[in-house]
Amino acid sequence: MTGADDTRQPAPPLPATTDRLQAVASGLNVPSEVHEKVLEETPVLEIDRFNLWYGTKQALHGISMPIPHNQVTALVGPSGCGKSTLLRSVNRLNDLVQSVQITGDMRLNGDSIYDPRMDVIDLRKRMGMVFQKPNPFPMSIYENVVYSLRIDGERNRGVLDEVCELSLRGAALWDEVKDRLHDSALGLSGGQQQRLCIARAIAAEPEVLLLDEPCSALDPIATGKVEDLIQELRGRYSVLMVTHNMQQASRASDYTAFMYLGRLIEYGPTSDIFTKPMLKETESYVTGRFG
Amino acid sequence: MSFSRRRRRGVRSPFSNLIAQGEPWVWLTAGSLAVASLMIAGLLVFIAVRGAATFWPRPLVEVCLTGGQCLLGEVTDRERGEEATVGSGQTGGSQLIRTANFELTGEHFRWVDDAAVESTKRPEWATAVERLEGGRFHGYPLRLLRSGETVAEGPAAAWDEYRRIHPEVRRRYARAVWIDRHQRGELQRELRAARLAVASARLEAGAESDLVAAAKAAEQEVIARVAEQSRELDVMTNQLRDANREWSFEFRTVDDQLVTLPLEEMVQAWQPNRLGLFGKLSVYGSRWWEFLSDDPREANSAGGVFPAIWGTVAMTLIMALLVAPFGVLAALYLREYASSGPLTSIVRIAINNLAGVPSIVYGAFGLGFFCYGLGGNIDDIFFRASLVADNQPTFGTGGLLWAALTLALLTLPVVIVATEEALAAVPNSMREGSYACGASKWQTIRRIVLPRALPGIMTGLILAMARGAGEVAPLMLVGVKKLALDLPIDGSFPFIHPEREFMHLAYLIYDVGFQSPNSQAAQPMVFTITFLLVTIIALLNIAAIFIRSRLKRRYVMQQF
Numbered sequence: 104m105t106g107a108d109d110t111r112q113p114a115p116p117l118p119a120t121t122d123r124l125q126a127v128a129s130g131l132n133v134p135s136e137v138h139e140k141v142l143e144e145t146p147v148l149e150i151d152r153f154n155l156w157y158g159t160k161q162a163l164h165g166i167s168m169p170i171p172h173n174q175v176t177a178l179v180g181p182s183g184c185g186k187s188t189l190l191r192s193v194n195r196l197n198d199l200v201q202s203v204q205i206t207g208d209m210r211l212n213g214d215s216i217y218d219p220r221m222d223v224i225d226l227r228k229r230m231g232m233v234f235q236k237p238n239p240f241p242m243s244i245y246e247n248v249v250y251s252l253r254i255d256g257e258r259n260r261g262v263l264d265e266v267c268e269l270s271l272r273g274a275a276l277w278d279e280v281k282d283r284l285h286d287s288a289l290g291l292s293g294g295q296q297q298r299l300c301i302a303r304a305i306a307a308e309p310e311v312l313l314l315d316e317p318c319s320a321l322d323p324i325a326t327g328k329v330e331d332l333i334q335e336l337r338g339r340y341s342v343l344m345v346t347h348n349m350q351q352a353s354r355a356s357d358y359t360a361f362m363y364l365g366r367l368i369e370y371g372p373t374s375d376i377f378t379k380p381m382l383k384e385t386e387s388y389v390t391g392r393f394g
Numbered sequence: 395m396s397f398s399r400r401r402r403r404g405v406r407s408p409f410s411n412l413i414a415q416g417e418p419w420v421w422l423t424a425g426s427l428a429v430a431s432l433m434i435a436g437l438l439v440f441i442a443v444r445g446a447a448t449f450w451p452r453p454l455v456e457v458c459l460t461g462g463q464c465l466l467g468e469v470t471d472r473e474r475g476e477e478a479t480v481g482s483g484q485t486g487g488s489q490l491i492r493t494a495n496f497e498l499t500g501e502h503f504r505w506v507d508d509a510a511v512e513s514t515k516r517p518e519w520a521t522a523v524e525r526l527e528g529g530r531f532h533g534y535p536l537r538l539l540r541s542g543e544t545v546a547e548g549p550a551a552a553w554d555e556y557r558r559i560h561p562e563v564r565r566r567y568a569r570a571v572w573i574d575r576h577q578r579g580e581l582q583r584e585l586r587a588a589r590l591a592v593a594s595a596r597l598e599a600g601a602e603s604d605l606v607a608a609a610k611a612a613e614q615e616v617i618a619r620v621a622e623q624s625r626e627l628d629v630m631t632n633q634l635r636d637a638n639r640e641w642s643f644e645f646r647t648v649d650d651q652l653v654t655l656p657l658e659e660m661v662q663a664w665q666p667n668r669l670g671l672f673g674k675l676s677v678y679g680s681r682w683w684e685f686l687s688d689d690p691r692e693a694n695s696a697g698g699v700f701p702a703i704w705g706t707v708a709m710t711l712i713m714a715l716l717v718a719p720f721g722v723l724a725a726l727y728l729r730e731y732a733s734s735g736p737l738t739s740i741v742r743i744a745i746n747n748l749a750g751v752p753s754i755v756y757g758a759f760g761l762g763f764f765c766y767g768l769g770g771n772i773d774d775i776f777f778r779a780s781l782v783a784d785n786q787p788t789f790g791t792g793g794l795l796w797a798a799l800t801l802a803l804l805t806l807p808v809v810i811v812a813t814e815e816a817l818a819a820v821p822n823s824m825r826e827g828s829y830a831c832g833a834s835k836w837q838t839i840r841r842i843v844l845p846r847a848l849p850g851i852m853t854g855l856i857l858a859m860a861r862g863a864g865e866v867a868p869l870m871l872v873g874v875k876k877l878a879l880d881l882p883i884d885g886s887f888p889f890i891h892p893e894r895e896f897m898h899l900a901y902l903i904y905d906v907g908f909q910s911p912n913s914q915a916a917q918p919m920v921f922t923i924t925f926l927l928v929t930i931i932a933l934l935n936i937a938a939i940f941i942r943s944r945l946k947r948r949y950v951m952q953q954f
Contacts, residue, residue: 194830196830199829201733224833224834225832227830228831228832230830232827232830234827236823238821238824238827240828240841241842241845242845250831250833251831251832251833254831254832254833254834255832303827303831304830304831307831
C-alpha cells in the first residue's frame, strides 16, 4: 500500500450538481471515488496511475486501484469503457497489439509488471486468464489442462495426472469428463469448454485469475455453473473479472469497480456499490437507468 | 408525396421480379458448374475408356480382298461414308486392320475399303503373338519344335504343349535378364569403383606414389575376381539361354509363309477367337500386369512402364518432402513473425507471381543452378576422379534429386499461399489463450497454430503434388530420360541414388505419342499411360486427403 495512496489525494470537490459522466464525456478529468474498505484489504495487484493509448486514442486514463487478495473483484461499465483493455494490460497481452503505448505501472505482489527487466513469459505464468469465447486448444482435455506445465517441460506423468485432476475438480468439471480425458476438448459443450479453460488457468496456480466476460457466450444454465464456480474460487484465488451483467457482478463478486470511458468512476465493496453507492451516477448505472 | 412512393412494393413487372428473386442467377451459376464438371468428367471418361480398352484381346479377322490377297488382324478403326471414299469413288466405308508381321509385309496397319472385301471370317486358331522385337505377329500355329524336331503337330496339340512349356521358358528368360542386369551391373560398378580409386589416388598423391601402386594392385585384384565371377555368370546365363533356344514354334501366316518363332521371343500369345469372357479377362489381366511390372521394349511403344511409374512416384514424393518444410517455414515467417508493411506485401505479391512463371523457365533455372552449378561443384569436390578419369559427371547432370528440387521450387508458391491462408484461419483467440498460459511465440506456433493449420497445409501440398506429378517441360531438362532402366531407388547400396536419371510417365506420353516410329501402334499406349498417370495422381491425392481428414477430425473445432 505505498504508491496507491499518493494518487488518492482528496479530489477537488466538484459541485454536487455536476454529472460526472457528462464531465468525463466532455473530456474533463474527474477523480475516482474509492471506498475506504477497499484500501483496508491486502492487495495482490496494484494498478498505479495507468494510462494506455491505442495509437493516438487514449483508452485508459490514470487508473489507480488495488485488487484485494483472495477476493473476487468485478469490473463493470458500458461497452468500450476499457474494462477488457485494463484486464489485458495486467498480463501484458496488449503487448501483442502494435501501436499500444502505456504510462504508469502495475505491481503484482510488489513486482513491477511493466519493468523492462520483467520477463513477460514469466509474468504470464503467474496469472491465469479466461476469455470471452471458450478457446480450448485443439488437443485432448488432458493436454489442455496441463498445457502450462507442458510448455515448462514437465514430463512426469504422476505430476501431470495430479495437476489435471486437481484443476478439473477445482473447475467443477472432473465428474463430467473423468472418463474421457483423452478425447478431444473440442467435443465438449460451450459451458464445459469454458470451465475447461478455467481449469487450464488454475492449473498453473496463478497469483491472479483474470476472467474476461467468462459467461457472455454461454446459455443461462452454463452461466449458473460458471458463477457457482467463481463463488467456489473465492478465498483460494484472487479473481479480477470483467462482466456486463449486473446481477452477475452483485452475485459473484466481493468488490465492484465502475468504469466509464477509460476512467475509474467508483470502486468499493459490491454490497455498497449496489445498495448505497457514493455517486448517483453509479447508482443509475447499476440499477439499469443508464448504459 | 408522389404516387410512385405510395405504390405498393410488390407491384412490379414480372421480369424485374424474376431478376430480384435471383432465379436466373441460380440457373446461371448452376449451369456454369454443370458445364465445367461435364467437360472434366468427359475428358476423364474418354481417357479411362480408351486407356482401359488397349489391352482387351480383340478378335482376329481374316479378310480376303477381291485381288485374292488375304489379311489377318484386328480391326482397330472404321471410317464410314463420304470422306473415306472421296478419292476412290467407292461407296461405303473402310476399315483399319492391324496386320502386324512388319518384317514380312513392311507395314503394321492397313486401310481396307469395304467394297474391296470379298469375304470376312474369324478363324478359330488365329493367334496373336507379342514378340520381344519386331512388334506383333499374327498367324496360325502349326507345330512346336524342340531342337528342330517336331514335338507336337497340329494347332491343338502344339498350342497345348506351348501353354505347358512357355511359362518355364519365360522364367528362364527373366532369370537371365536379371543376372545380366543386376549381377553383371554390380560387377561393372565394382570395376568402375576400383578404376576410380586409382584415378583419385593419382589426383591426390601424383602418378608415381605408393598410393597409386596400392590402388592399382587392388584394381588388378578386382579385375581378376570380376573376370572369374562373370565367367560363372556366363555359364549360368548360357545354360538358361541354351535351354530356351531349343524351343521354337512354327506358324503359318495368312499368306502361307512359314515363320518359326523362338519361344523365348514370344512374350505372350493368345487366340482371341477361341476365348470366352473369362479367357479374355485373363489375357487382359496378364497384359495389364506386364504393362505395370515390366520394362519397356521397342522404343517404349511396347512392354511395360514400371521404371516410369517408379520414377514418377519417387520424384513426386521426394518433391513433396522437399517443398513441405520450405513452404511451411517461409509462410510461418511471413504470417507469424514478419511485421506487416510494404516490404511484406511486396514479398507476398512476388510469391504469387512466381506461380505464374512458365514451368520451362524453372527447368532452365534448375539445369543451370542445380545441375551445372550445385551439381558441378559437388562433382568437383567429391567426385573428381569420375570427372577426370571417365569424363563423366555424377551430380553435374540431370538426376532425381535435381528434378525433385526443381519441381519443389515450381510448387513452392502454391504451398506458401495455402499455408499462409491456413495460418490466417487459426483463430486469434487460440494464440491469445496460449500466450496467456505463458507460452512463448514458438511454443504457441508449434503446439497450437501448426496442428490447427495442418489440414490446410495438407491441402496446399495436395495441390502441389498434383501440379508437380503432371509437369513435363522442366523435367526434360533436369533428369528425365527416354529410357533409364536403372531405378533411382533400388536394392543396391546405398539404395537411393539421387544422381540417377529416371523415367517419368508424363514424359513417356510425349515420347510414345509423338516420337515413336510406329505411332499407330503406340497410340493406344498413350491413352493407357495417360490413364495410368491420372490414376496415380488421383491415388496420391486420395492418400493425402485421407490423412487430411484424419487431421481435421483431430484438430479443427466444430461449430457450437
